[in-house]
Amino acid sequence: MSFTVRIEPSGHTFDVESNESVLDAALRHGYSFPYGCRGGGCGACKGKVLNGTVDYGTNLPPALSEEDVSRGLALFCQARPSSDLSVEIKEVGESDNLEIKTLPTKVQKKEFLSHDVVRLYLKLPEIERMQFRAGQYIDILLPDGRKRSFSLANAPHDDALIELHIRHVDGGDFTGYVMDELHEKDILRIEGPHGSFFLREEAKRPLIFMAGGTGFAPIKGIIEHALAEGLNQPMYLYWGVRTEKDLYLADLPAKWAKHLPHFHFIPIFSEQPSATTPASNAQAIRSGYVHDAVVSDFPEGLEKFDVYASGPPVMVHAGFDAFKKHGLLEDRYFSDAFEFQTPKAK
Numbered sequence: 430m431s432f433t434v435r436i437e438p439s440g441h442t443f444d445v446e447s448n449e450s451v452l453d454a455a456l457r458h459g460y461s462f463p464y465g466c467r468g469g470g471c472g473a474c475k476g477k478v479l480n481g482t483v484d485y486g487t488n489l490p491p492a493l494s495e496e497d498v499s500r501g502l503a504l505f506c507q508a509r510p511s512s513d514l515s516v517e518i519k520e521v522g523e524s525d526n527l528e529i530k531t532l533p534t535k536v537q538k539k540e541f542l543s544h545d546v547v548r549l550y551l552k553l554p555e556i557e558r559m560q561f562r563a564g565q566y567i568d569i570l571l572p573d574g575r576k577r578s579f580s581l582a583n584a585p586h587d588d589a590l591i592e593l594h595i596r597h598v599d600g601g602d603f604t605g606y607v608m609d610e611l612h613e614k615d616i617l618r619i620e621g622p623h624g625s626f627f628l629r630e631e632a633k634r635p636l637i638f639m640a641g642g643t644g645f646a647p648i649k650g651i652i653e654h655a656l657a658e659g660l661n662q663p664m665y666l667y668w669g670v671r672t673e674k675d676l677y678l679a680d681l682p683a684k685w686a687k688h689l690p691h692f693h694f695i696p697i698f699s700e701q702p703s704a705t706t707p708a709s710n711a712q713a714i715r716s717g718y719v720h721d722a723v724v725s726d727f728p729e730g731l732e733k734f735d736v737y738a739s740g741p742p743v744m745v746h747a748g749f750d751a752f753k754k755h756g757l758l759e760d761r762y763f764s765d766a767f768e769f770q771t772p773k774a775k
């Protein structure tokens with residue numbers, strides 16, 4: 430059984446399953462409520478029930494008093510609807526600052542996605558969550574005071590674990606440590622969220638995503654968020670890597686492309702296929718610079734698009750120059766490589 434929730438003052442509506450909290454359903458549908466712990470303890474998700482009823486099981490959560498209830502207040506991370514609802518809460522907008530937290534995390538899972546890319550899943554303490562926008566990044570705080578920045582690869586509706594894609598950088602002491610010495614159950618301290626690389630979803634224009642290497646990570650989070658929200662404008666993912674063996678998790682965008690008519694996945698290899706590549710694969714492979722592929726696929730120009738680029742600064746800068754010449758409006762190019770004094774590990 431499901432119920433319908435209407436948010437005031439935005440007028441957004443979404444469905445909540447009977448076993449789901451209002452907050453979980455809102456995030457699943459891409460609506461950003463304020464929240465902190467998602468465990469009933471901090472009060473950050475408190476809002477008003479204007480119409481309808483909610484249920485908390487046997488006890489009220491710690492951050493909700495009887496007096497709150499008598500005033501019509503609810504904790505949306507715990508409240509399960511028992512009727513259709515209308516609720517009053519200020520959704521978190523693009524210009525709102527999210528709280529930056531410093532938190533210990535435990536390495537829940539470490540897996541190799543390719544010969545040089547590791548995926549880490551980090552678990553936050555039971556009573557903590559980190560609210561973020563898809564595409565933002567965190568810093569890992571090293572014991573000697575240095576920081577290493579990595580993009581969040583998961584979307585906010587799927588925030589039980591933090592997902593990072595880490596590529597081994599030659600001579601990079603931290604990435605070498607992650608590859609060889611970091612183990613599941615180890616503790617990493619993180620700080621975040623940071624960054625302004627996130628989807629401007631009000632625009633509703635066709636989207637081009639341009640990723641280089643593990644620049645796919647924040648774009649994965651953004652696309653998963655966009656799909657959860659039901660955005661259905663045309664989306665084109667161009668993913669540039671050196672050779673086929675550098676493409677990791679490629680089944681995921683291939684699956685999106687197979688099932689969603691508005692989603693297109695175009696891998697681009699910077700090196701020509703080798704003599705050992707099977708002829709059928711070699712024919713299908715496009716090689717060259719990823720930004721050149723975008724320009725050649727849209728000969729009519731890029732005026733109607735928003736572009737999100739993430740990857741090595743050289744790719745991001747080349748894309749900006751090429752797309753601007755090809756009709757893209759400057760303020761419709763979003764990237765994370767521009768934000769850092771020292772480039773983020775990609």
Ligand code: FES
Nearest residue numbers: 465466467472506
């Ligand atoms: S009480 Fe902390 S997020 Fe709901």
